[in-house]
Amino acid sequence: MFKIMIVDDEWLVQEGIKVTLENHFDNIEIVGMVSSGREAIEMNAAKHPDIILMDIKMPGINGIEAIQTIRGRFSQTKFVIISAYEQFDYAKQAVELGVVDYILKPINQNKLVEVLNKAMDKILEEREQRSRLIKNREKLEKMMPVLEKGFIYSLLMHGNFKHEVKKYCDIMEIHNEDAYVMTLEIKDSEEAISIQGDALYKKIQDTIKYKCKCAVGPLIINRVTVVVFSGALSDEYDQRVEAVSLAESITASLEKSDVQVKIGVGACLKLERLRHSLEQASYALSKMATEAVLHHNDVMVSTSSDYSYMEVKDDQEAILLLVESGQIDKLREQLHVFFDKISRNFDEVSFRNVLMELIVMVLSTSYKHELSEAEVGYSTYISEFRRITSQNQLTSWSYRKIILVAETIQSSKTSHVSNVILKAKTYIDENFDKDIGLNDVSKEVSISPQYFSTIFKEELGLNFIEYLRNKRVEVAKELLRDKKFSVKEICYKVGYNDPNYFSRLFKKLVGVSPTEFK
Known part of the structure; x- marks a missing residue:
């Protein structure tokens, strides 16, 4: 009407x-x-x-x-x-x-x-x-938790973070080029947190969302990672004061709801450098004593230590690269050096925090490589880590677990490559008589031609053309021995269109021409 x-x-x-x-x-x-x-x-x-x-x-x-x-x-x-x-x-x-x-x-x-x-x-x-817009908005609202968690997981697990940042900001129409990370740690037992579950997380999420424009990550054990989108102020000190004030406001509001948290805050950085803010927030959290909120730039770094936080991060990144690359011998050496450095330069609490951080990073790497629970045992790592009280035992346990992940990743890669090559060989062996090329085979095994060419050569010692050529010549030799077909017919049967080219190739590989072969 x-x-x-x-x-x-x-x-x-x-x-x-x-x-x-x-x-x-x-x-x-x-x-x-x-x-x-x-x-x-x-x-x-x-x-x-x-x-x-x-x-x-x-x-x-x-x-x-x-x-x-x-x-x-x-x-x-x-x-x-x-x-x-x-x-x-x-x-x-x-x-x-x-x-x-x-x-x-x-x-x-x-x-x-x-x-x-x-x-x-x-x-x-x-x-x-308008109806479509409302429906799309409703869909977006339902998708928001998934988008946010994907955004935060990418940040935590060293994924394709630049891509996730762009996708998330485009969807949410976020035009800020700057943000910082807050890491919230709940001051309660794991059992209590587990019992409260979704209700506790919803309370934290709603409190934070009400106070700022942000992305709230999932509750992982007893921590929640939050990315706060904030236009950079001209003065770093003002930016720090604003971030700390927000964090204090969040802790005060949660206390009224009987939720006790402490918050580590990282520096406000360009979005593409947000991982550094995450690392800073985690570091600030590890250095807290009685404070409810601590900003990374307020952390008083001990002058007696020769091993700075940024050097710790560099060594952790180097270890992750070795874990992914499968360089087990170098990884063993790097781990011994790293454990020695942190044991000499940090107190017991900081030592455990740094080691826990490395374990979480290694687990994230294994998750990225799609290792299974059966292979790695994700569910027991943290509880095992916390049960160990001796520093030496903790070092030995961490060493074994990290090497296990590295070896499993390498084994997974090898198995994957072998299966790909086996499938490729089967395809070539069944279609050698057709006009097939590198692109046809790489498409069949669902990987790029460039990568397929590389792993094919590494696995077999021959490139694709050499393998196909050898296969065709071997079949030609069998047909020549049967003496049922002419050289010209055999040429066509093994996938060549030019008998002259076939004869020259055959002689080059076998040493005699097709007519001379016995």
Whole structure:
């Protein structure tokens, strides 16, 4: 149903329009007929018509002024101008204001019906568009937790973070180029946190979301990672004060809900460098004693230590690269050096924190390589780590676990490559007589031609062309021994189109021509 208002200072015109509408439409309701711009403005506020048929020349507030006033408050209302011929310039001005159309007096019934149908179509189109927008917004709201967790997981697990940042910011229409990380740690036992579960996480998430524009990650053991989007202030100190104030506000609000947390805060950085802020937040958290909130830049680094935090991060990154690359011997050496450094330069609490951080990073790497629970045992690592009290035993345990992950990743890679090559060989052996190329085989095994070419050569010692050529020649030799086919026929049977080329190739590889082969 469409609500229509008629505005004209001539009673006969109003009645004529009313009769026409009632005779031609069964989906309209005439909500009012008034004779001035002022009355039109007042009735519009009360009735909210979808379409207004507006005369231009009226006493007091004219039609143009009334349209401007109404449109300022009700942008979705559609207007159709009614004007005498001599008011044509006014009508053109009204069209520029966004009216649907204009009708000249005396009013032609067919023209009036045509213009109203046009206005109704526009309204229906806009309604459908708004409905789609609402539905899309609802879908986006449902997807938001998934998007946020994917964003944070990518940050935590050293994935393709730049891609995740762009995708997340595009969807959320985030234009800030700067952000910082807060890491929240819940001051409660793992058992208590597990029992409270989703309700506890929802309470934390809602509290943080209410206070800032951010992405809230999942609850992992007893920690929640939060990325706060914040325009960089000109002064680092001001930025730090603002971040700490926000963190203190969050802890205070959660305390009122009986949730005790402490928060480590990283520096505000460009989005592509956000991992550094994550590392800083984790480091600040590891250095906290009685504080509820600590910013990385407020951490007092001991001058007696020759092993800085950034050097720790560099060594951890080097260890991860060795884990992924499968360089087991170098990894063993690097681990011994690393364990020695942290045992000499850190107290027991810091030692455990740094080692725990490395273990989590290694587990993240194994997860990225799709290792299974059976292969790695994700679910028991943290509890095993926490049960060990001796520093020496903890070092030995960590060493064994990290080497296990590295060897499993390498074994997984080798197995994957072997399966790919086996599938490729089968495909070549079954299709050697066809016009196949590198792209055909790489597509069959679902990897890029460049990578396939590399692993094929590494695994077999031959490139793709050499293997295919040798296969064809071996089959040709068998056919020549049978003496059932001519050289020309054999040439075609093994996938070559040029008998001369086939003969030259055969002689090059076998040492004799096909006709001389016995």
